Amino acid sequence: MSDIFFKKSKVTQTTLEKNYLRLKRELIGGSILLGIVFLTGTLWFWLIEEWSLIDSVYMTMITLSTVGFGEVNPLDDRSRLFTMVLILMGIIVIGYLVNRITEAFLQGYFRESIRLRQKRNVIDKLSNHYILCGYGRTGSHVAREFAVENIPFIIIDSELDEIEKAQQQGYLVLQGDATLDEYLLLAKIENAVCIIAALSSDADNLYTVMSAKALNPNIRAIARASTEEAVKKLERAGADAVVSPYITGGKRLAAAALRPQIMDFVDGILSGGERAFYLEECLLDENNCPCIGQTLAETQLRAKSGALVVAIRRCDGRLIAGPTGDSVLEAGDSLICMGTAEQLRILNNILSPIKSKKN
Numbered sequence: 001m002s003d004i005f006f007k008k009s010k011v012t013q014t015t016l017e018k019n020y021l022r023l024k025r026e027l028i029g030g031s032i033l034l035g036i037v038f039l040t041g042t043l044w045f046w047l048i049e050e051w052s053l054i055d056s057v058y059m060t061m062i063t064l065s066t067v068g069f070g071e072v073n074p075l076d077d078r079s080r081l082f083t084m085v086l087i088l089m090g091i092i093v094i095g096y097l098v099n100r101i102t103e104a105f106l107q108g109y110f111r112e113s114i115r116l117r118q119k120r121n122v123i124d125k126l127s128n129h130y131i132l133c134g135y136g137r138t139g140s141h142v143a144r145e146f147a148v149e150n151i152p153f154i155i156i157d158s159e160l161d162e163i164e165k166a167q168q169q170g171y172l173v174l175q176g177d178a179t180l181d182e183y184l185l186l187a188k189i190e191n192a193v194c195i196i197a198a199l200s201s202d203a204d205n206l207y208t209v210m211s212a213k214a215l216n217p218n219i220r221a222i223a224r225a226s227t228e229e230a231v232k233k234l235e236r237a238g239a240d241a242v243v244s245p246y247i248t249g250g251k252r253l254a255a256a257a258l259r260p261q262i263m264d265f266v267d268g269i270l271s272g273g274e275r276a277f278y279l280e281e282c283l284l285d286e287n288n289c290p291c292i293g294q295t296l297a298e299t300q301l302r303a304k305s306g307a308l309v310v311a312i313r314r315c316d317g318r319l320i321a322g323p324t325g326d327s328v329l330e331a332g333d334s335l336i337c338m339g340t341a342e343q344l345r346i347l348n349n350i351l352s353p354i355k356s357k358k359n
Contacts, residue, residue: 023104030097037093038064041086049079064090122172126188129153131195133178133208135162135171138224138245139198143171154187179207181215189215197223197239202230206237213238279310279336280344282351286331289351297325305347307339 041060045051051059055072062069063086075083130146130153132139139155143166146153155166156178166173176183178199189195195212197205205223212221223239225231226246234242255262284292291299301309312320315332329335337347 023100026100027097027104030093030100034064034090034093034097037086037089044079044082044086049073049075060086063087064094066091119172123154123174123186123188126152126154127191128193129188129191131156131184131187131189131192131212132198133157133196133205134198134200134224135159135166135173136198136200139196140165142196142198143169147171156183156187179204179211181211184208184211184215189219192216192219194220194222197221199224202226202234206230206234209234209237209239277338278341278344279338280307280347282335282337282347284329284331284333284335284351289331291329291351292331294329295325296323296327296329299329299350301337301347301350304350305339306343307337307347309335310338311336 038060041063042053042056045056045059046053049056051073059072063083066087130151132142132146132153132155135143135155135157139157139162143153143155147169154172154174156174156176157163157166158175158177160175163173163175174183174187176186178184178197184195189212195208197208197212199205199208202225205225209221209223212219220241221239222241222243223234225234225242225244228244228247231242231244231247286292291301296309301307309323310321312323312327312329313334313336314320314330320327335351337344339347
């Protein structure tokens with residue numbers, strides 16, 4: 001899996017990672033070359049000079065290290081010529097390795113190695129997280145909202161500029177093509193609860209949704225679309241929700257013009273880091289929810305938590321807005337609730353917060 005992390009097909013790596021890989025290759029290559037030189041010297045003294053193996057290794061060691069000791073056994077002119085070549089090769093290879101090691105320290109090779117190892121460890125431990133594909137104009141706003149609400153998420157993007165912007169914000173980023181299964185698997189899609197396809201291309205978003213649903217059928221997939229035709233195709237591909245910035249933006253502009261106070265209130269409870277009230281969607285799970293089969297009045301959710309049940313969405317898709325106390329809660333219902341962060345926390349101890357859309 002770590003090999004995929006450094007794979008360079010179709011993507012451009014960050015400058016730090018490129019330097020890290022280059023220095024890693026050069027250090028490995030230099031070490032192999034030094035080993036070949038050492039083995040060549042040892043075999044010469046052992047096979048050609050017919051010395052013992054320990055004498056051959058010792059002679060090669062003091063020759064390459066240029067410590068200035070004398071010859072273990074007398075050498076003829078041919079062997080002395082070989083020894084001079086061996087010394088020269090040793091100086092060149094060891095000098096090259098010292099130069100690479102010095103550069104590694106100066107450029108933070110080892111620090112970068114630790115950082116990448118820590119990054120892989122964090123990714124390997126991801127669970128119940130969100131995967132954000134694309135950190136462009138749309139994706140950056142999604143990431144900001146996730147960060148405000150302390151939602152665990154990972155970003156997948158193939159563009160170097162976007163990757164560096166996300167890293168500057170301190171986000172967990174994986175560079176790669178989100179349409180490919182290998183990068184979705186590396187982002188632990190099997191443990192994720194939701195994937196957001198916010199790539200610039202509708203086709204890429206379509207491939208991403210299809211790949212995500214194939215790898216994790218229970219994951220909730222949300223996609224960005226530029227056209228109404230793309231909206232239909234993404235829904236057919238299995239997207240649970242499709243958002244078109246142009247269509248949604250037009251509706252929001254009209255609503256802001258006609259109902260400005262309502263829009264200010266809705267914006268205030270949907271986004272922002274200093275909200276007084278929040279909206280939460282809670283799924284009634286028949287396995288662990290004690291309120292199933294009771295009426296809304298019998299559950300006393302408002303009295304126990306202070307949160308208000310704004311609407312109930314039945315499992316068949318019907319929406320009951322402003323439910324009365326006589327509304328019976330059924331397994332699979334989703335409650336749309338509003339309240340403060342503390343009120344919703346108490347409510348979540350009674351009900352189960354929605355994790356993924358059940359198929």
